[in-house]
Each structure stands twice: as C-alpha cells, then as structure tokens.
Amino acid sequence: MSFYFTLNTGSSSVKFALYKAQEEPDLFLTGRIERLGPSARLIMDVPHERVVRELGAIDHASAVVSILSKIEPYLEDKQIIGIGHRIVHGGRAFFKPEILTSQVIQELEQLIPLAPLHQPYSLATIRAAIQAFPGVVQVGCFDTAFHVGHTFVNDAFAIPRHFYEEGVRRYGFHGLSFDYICGEMRKRYPEVADGRLVIAHLGNGASMCGVEGGRSINASTSFSAVDGLPMGTRCGRLDPGVMLYLMQEKGLSAEEITSLIYLRSGLLGLSEESSDMRVLENSEELFAKQAINYYTYQVRREVGAMAASLEGIDALIFSAGIGENSARVRSSVCEPLEFLGITIDQEKNKANAIEIGTGSVRVFVLPTNEEQVIARAVAEVSPKTQ
Numbered sequence: 001m002s003f004y005f006t007l008n009t010g011s012s013s014v015k016f017a018l019y020k021a022q023e024e025p026d027l028f029l030t031g032r033i034e035r036l037g038p039s040a041r042l043i044m045d046v047p048h049e050r051v052v053r054e055l056g057a058i059d060h061a062s063a064v065v066s067i068l069s070k071i072e073p074y075l076e077d078k079q080i081i082g083i084g085h086r087i088v089h090g091g092r093a094f095f096k097p098e099i100l101t102s103q104v105i106q107e108l109e110q111l112i113p114l115a116p117l118h119q120p121y122s123l124a125t126i127r128a129a130i131q132a133f134p135g136v137v138q139v140g141c142f143d144t145a146f147h148v149g150h151t152f153v154n155d156a157f158a159i160p161r162h163f164y165e166e167g168v169r170r171y172g173f174h175g176l177s178f179d180y181i182c183g184e185m186r187k188r189y190p191e192v193a194d195g196r197l198v199i200a201h202l203g204n205g206a207s208m209c210g211v212e213g214g215r216s217i218n219a220s221t222s223f224s225a226v227d228g229l230p231m232g233t234r235c236g237r238l239d240p241g242v243m244l245y246l247m248q249e250k251g252l253s254a255e256e257i258t259s260l261i262y263l264r265s266g267l268l269g270l271s272e273e274s275s276d277m278r279v280l281e282n283s284e285e286l287f288a289k290q291a292i293n294y295y296t297y298q299v300r301r302e303v304g305a306m307a308a309s310l311e312g313i314d315a316l317i318f319s320a321g322i323g324e325n326s327a328r329v330r331s332s333v334c335e336p337l338e339f340l341g342i343t344i345d346q347e348k349n350k351a352n353a354i355e356i357g358t359g360s361v362r363v364f365v366l367p368t369n370e371e372q373v374i375a376r377a378v379a380e381v382s383p384k385t386q
C-alpha cells in the first residue's frame with residue numbers, strides 16, 4: 001500500500017492528511033500545525049489516538065519538515081507516491097488541478113500580487129515538499145479554479161476597462177469546498193444536483209456560490225477572499241469610500257488597513273469579543289448578539305442575490321463549521337426567506353440533519369471536505385506519471 005499526502009496552507013496554519021492511495025482515496029490520518037510563528041502547535045489524529053505537540057518557533061517551510069518527521073512512524077515501509085497542495089490563487093490560467101512543474105510554479109509566482117497574504121505561503125510549502133520528495137508528483141489544486149468561466153457581469157468591476165484586462169477581476173474563492181459539495185449532491189441527490197444551487201460555506205472564512213448544472217455562476221468573494229460575507233476576522237463587503245476615509249482622514253497605512261480588514265474585523269470586530277461563533281452564541285453581551293444578527297442578515301441577503309442571479313433557487317446548502325453546526329444561524333437565515341419557498345423543520349435543524357427543508361426549495365446541511373478533493377486530484381494524476 002502507498003499513500004497520497006495533502007497539504008492545505010493557510011496564513012497561520014498548515015493542515016495535512018495522508019490517504020491510502022486508491023481510486024477513491026481513503027483517509028488514514030489527518031492533522032494541522034496551527035499558530036505558525038513563535039509558538040506553533042501540532043495536532044494530529046492518527047488511528048485511535050490524538051497527538052498534540054508544542055513545536056516552538058516554526059515557519060511554513062519548516063512546518064512541512066516537522067509534519068514529515070511526525071508522520072514518518074505511521075508510514076512504516078509504505079511510500080508517499082503523490083502530494084497535493086491547496087493553492088489559493090490560480091488566476092484565470094489554471095481551471096483544473098495541475099502538476100507543479102517549474103514552469104507552473106513560475107506562473108504561480110507571477111500571481112503573488114493578486115494574493116500577497118496567501119500565495120507566498122503556498123509556494124513556500126510547495127518548495128519544501130519538492131525538496132523533501134524529489135521525483136514525487138506534486139499537484140496543485142486551486143481555490144479559484146471552480147469559478148473560472150463566469151460571465152462578464154460576474155467577473156468584472158465597474159472600473160476602467162483596462163484593469164479587467166490586467167487581471168482585476170472577480171475570481172472567487174473556496175472552490176475546493178464548493179466542488180466537494182457539488183460532488184456530494186451528485187452522489188446523494190442527483191435529482192436536484194444539476195439545478196440551481198446556492199451553497200453557503202460558513203467557516204472561519206465564509207463565502208457563497210451560486211451553481212447551475214454543476215458549474216459556478218457567481219461567487220460572493222471576488223478579487224480577494226475578503227469581499228462578500230463578514231467572516232471570523234474579515235470584514236466582507238465594504239464601501240471603498242471607507243478605505244479612502246481610513247487612509248486620508250485617519251492616516252492608516254496599507255499595512256494597517258490590511259490588518260484591520262483581514263484580522264480585526266468581521267465577527268471579532270463587531271462583537272469586540274471573539275471571532276468564534278460558539279463563543280458568541282454563548283455570550284449575553286449586546287455586541288455579540290448584534291454581530292450574529294449582522295452575520296445572518298448578510299448571509300440571507302446573499303441568498304437573495306444568488307437566487308436572483310440564478311433566476312431561481314432549487315436548493316440551499318449549508319456547510320463548514322458554522323453552516324454544519326449552528327442551528328441558530330441556519331434558522332435566522334432561513335426563517336424570513338419563506339417568500340422564496342425556503343422553510344425548515346426546526347427539530348431536524350436542531351439535530352443538524354442532512355435535509356432540513358420543508359418547502360419547495362430543498363435545504364441541506366452537508367459537511368465539506370477540501371482534503372478529499374485534493375487527494376482525488378492526486379489520484380487522477382499520479383498513476384499516469386509514476
């Protein structure tokens with residue numbers, strides 16, 4: 001038996017998984033290094049056990065080396081025959097998984113200005129993995145890929161045209177998650193899978209996607225993964241005039257605004273308490289309640305916008321940490337949407353049942369699995385190249 005290895009690089013964490021290498025890869029172990037920087041920590045779920053280790057100071061490249069040393073005992077005499085990477089930005093050129101040749105890596109470097117907070121980390125992880133496994137096929141899976149092919153109105157901003165040609169476009173993110181959900185819908189509910197789906201990926205990062213015929217039509221994130229819905233610490237849609245005010249009247253630098261909109265806004269900024277929905281749901285503070293209300297209102301508004309862009313809606317799907325677990329958020333989003341044909345069974349909703357809708361629009365709660373999408377991509381590519 002051999003393994004596929006997946007790496008999912010975030011700005012402050014690297015998630016990883018080992019899959020038994022077969023046509024439908026089978027999860028063997030999973031884990032993450034979080035708090036990358038001065039006090040990183042490894043959490044790994046191996047068969048029958050959870051391993052937690054404090055690692056001290058670690059950056060993205062050394063995280064890969066550290067992960068490999070921790071998983072080595074579980075490999076025994078088996079080999080890693082393919083490695084898959086989640087890559088935030090694939091621009092318009094990469095619309096499917098790609099083998100990471102040096103030319104592809106060079107092209108990805110060109111995209112750093114489009115995702116300066118994420119792309120360099122993905123590239124650092126890729127380089128470290130290539131160094132550790134020379135000769136093993138490395139596959140890039142792009143968060144933007146699922147959204148390639150949007151029509152002009154869902155792809156452009158109304159600024160002078162040449163910026164569009166230069167790449168200032170609505171790329172859209174979280175594509176691996178939406179791709180997984182569409183696959184699950186095809187498997188479990190083929191009668192609705194090709195219809196008009198609105199998928200709400202509500203995790204620490206949050207975004208929505210309108211899908212028809214299994215293809216992305218519209219995304220709530222756009223040029224960067226900060227647009228659209230409010231998130232744990234990201235602001236979501238923001239009047240550009242606010243940015244001008246912060247720069248011109250408050251004297252904030254580009255770095256300060258970056259930190260403000262990516263790290264200090266969203267649920268955290270509104271509540272002044274936490275970015276974590278569980279904490280806010282348990283809080284008695286007014287700001288926490290207002291933060292949840294703002295959040296659910298924006299999700300609801302986006303359902304309406306997506307339904308209009310799809311000219312109707314056949315199914316609404318909730319996914320990721322909040323979408324899969326928060327009955328309160330799902331209920332607040334759905335209750336006022338009865339006019340669209342969206343109604344839910346409160347008991348099923350409280351139980352996080354897979355299908356909770358009772359109206360003409362079917363409503364689902366489906367766990368997402370981005371790693372599985374990456375492992376499948378490696379499975380598709382590696383047998384042909386080994």
Ligand code: ADP
Nearest residue numbers: 202203204205275276277278320321322325326
């Ligand atoms: P990431 O984007 O980091 O993968 P997740 O998909 O794990 O994030 O989502 C994290 C979010 O899910 C947090 O806001 C967390 O509070 C929320 N969450 C997890 N479990 C619950 C729950 N039982 N009730 C409400 N929110 C939850």
